[in-house]
Amino acid sequence: MANFAIMGFGTVGSGVAEVLRMNGESIAQKLGEPLNLKYILDVRDLSATPYAKQAVKDFAVLENDPELDVVVESIGGAKVALEFTRRALLAGKHVVTSNKELVATHGRELLAIAKEKNVNYLFEASVGGGIPVLRPLFQCLAGNQIQEIVGILNGTTNYILTRMVKGGVTFAEALKEAQSKGYAEANPAADVEGLDAGRKICILSDLAWGREVRPEAISIQGISHLDLRDVDIASRAGYRVKLLGRALRLEDGRQAAYVAPHLVPADCPIAPVDDVFNAIMIRGNAVGDVMFYGRGAGDLPTASAVMGDVLDALTHRNRRRDLGWSESAPLIDQERELPLYWYLRGDFAQPEGSEKLAEGAYIVGPLSAQAAKELAEQVKAAALMPVLR
């Protein structure tokens, strides 16, 4: 029998318990032994739930149980979660998480501890919810040099954009809908301002190239200032507006990563991905473009990814996966050095060499962000947005 614990019994944590309840039999068959949920660590009172027997309030119980193999961290944030993850790894437990904030900001340190203690720290669920993407990236595509990663990494903002495009509602209205459906939190800043997508593109970049990219080091722009007019113009001109995280490795080995709303051509496989779905496209120098698609959030999809990692950790109990990344990736000065195409809208004459999408709406480029902003200022443009090419 293999024993695991869940720390934090919110959406993801209770989803993991539910997946075990639903699929315990097939999981035991695949594992070759039963999987037992031994502890649930939460500050809440679980005595009225079916999990009264597993409930504990003291982390030391988990830390000191030599029969506990794996700990699922679904506390969230980077305070208590960081302390308990550190201590669990140091106690020789494998740790599995969906906590993108913690992985993006402390992943390097935690993976180093995991390596030292010869245990696994796995986090497939931290990017793309239930979509298998991190393991395919570092394992199936290991024969490639990864050139670019671009994706819809946040379900909340994709739902809002879908409503703006298909329902013709403003950002504020779409956000209210998302909140009433439980897709957006009362304080939606981390989603709509792009920080959640930023953490995820950093994790993808860390894994793809083995050097740490910190969320605070990259340009992150959300969708809260998006004007319905630009969504309309884009739709009519054969584009969709999507919030994309994007990471690139240039030929000279330097890297770039950023998050911004983009115009995406309708024939790009990412363009039709709507509602709370995510899609991540990875370009390798042998495989070309591959894309991974599915539900990027939600209790059971995220729990599916967590459970996959729990099973992987247990089948590798005495042999850790060689995961990790070193310090500070060589980032370019993105404002100045990354040429992109740009969508510009405003009351000005068509810029020379630009492509006209509609009256007063043009695509210019390639230009650096700095040059594009200068141009936008010069012509008093009302909107400026990169275009995926």
Place this chain on the structure above:
Amino acid sequence: MANFAIMGFGTVGSGVAEVLRMNGESIAQKLGEPLNLKYILDVRDLSATPYAKQAVKDFAVLENDPELDVVVESIGGAKVALEFTRRALLAGKHVVTSNKELVATHGRELLAIAKEKNVNYLFEASVGGGIPVLRPLFQCLAGNQIQEIVGILNGTTNYILTRMVKGGVTFAEALKEAQSKGYAEANPAADVEGLDAGRKICILSDLAWGREVRPEAISIQGISHLDLRDVDIASRAGYRVKLLGRALRLEDGRQAAYVAPHLVPADCPIAPVDDVFNAIMIRGNAVGDVMFYGRGAGDLPTASAVMGDVLDALTHRNRRRDLGWSESAPLIDQERELPLYWYLRGDFAQPEGSEKLAEGAYIVGPLSAQAAKELAEQVKAAALMPVLR
């Protein structure tokens, strides 16, 4: 240093050598040691190629080299490839292949030998070319009960269908184009009659549910009889015609698998997948629908998947993956027991309860294949095709 050999230096085999040439440095970094291509086994004369030094003609050289870790089998077919794979596994070598015919027809036996000898037999490249799909299925989604797999599994037929839809050309003309572009072989039967897709859906089914489904046990229908009229009617009514492999597990545990051209609703993520691209959708009871997309064939994409497996085998040198499946899956009598929706075209009045797509073109159902065929015969229908719902 890790040593591997390539058996069969055709498209895939030479692609694997090329990927090593392109990415040897990053591969060595990931592996922690250099990867050395020690032998290339082929009947052809390679003395004028850059691989003269590696060329051997006698399989026994590979079999008897204790320093050879992994053998890539890219011979194809199920004769010589079967014998050499068997012998390589028995000699304690890990074997990696892209050979769907061999895996679909002898995978069970070969995996049993691999288990006995504690080595890996890996075949990610046998389904979906470079697209990571088998490893995500059996590893990342291990916490799920898989309910259904459906996909565009053959690039040649998808290219032909794309040309029929977008170019308005007949099947025969599109096939000729595909042949001139090197996408279809001189004898295209295995592709256009659906056998290649059939082998792949069997491998996916074997892995998803652990019971063998043999290609000769399932209904396989290709696209050679497809009429341009039906492609047109479908397009106008918001559908795309796609050759799909489909495998299901019913609630009672019994299974079904088949290959047939389908009408696919335009808003299904599979519908816009065109040209030689493949896409495989997997439904799990926790994750919902996830989709994997990319180039389903070609030298470098396929070699990417092969190389991923080679690296996986080498990092698991003393610990095999627990892969395998047992005998004969409990298949339903699909002709009678699987209710589907059907597209019917002909010169007859609209059947009761049907949906009209165009004059003389309707969707009826749910009906078993047998009942649909009886109805088609009764009304003298000119076309009958399942509809994906």
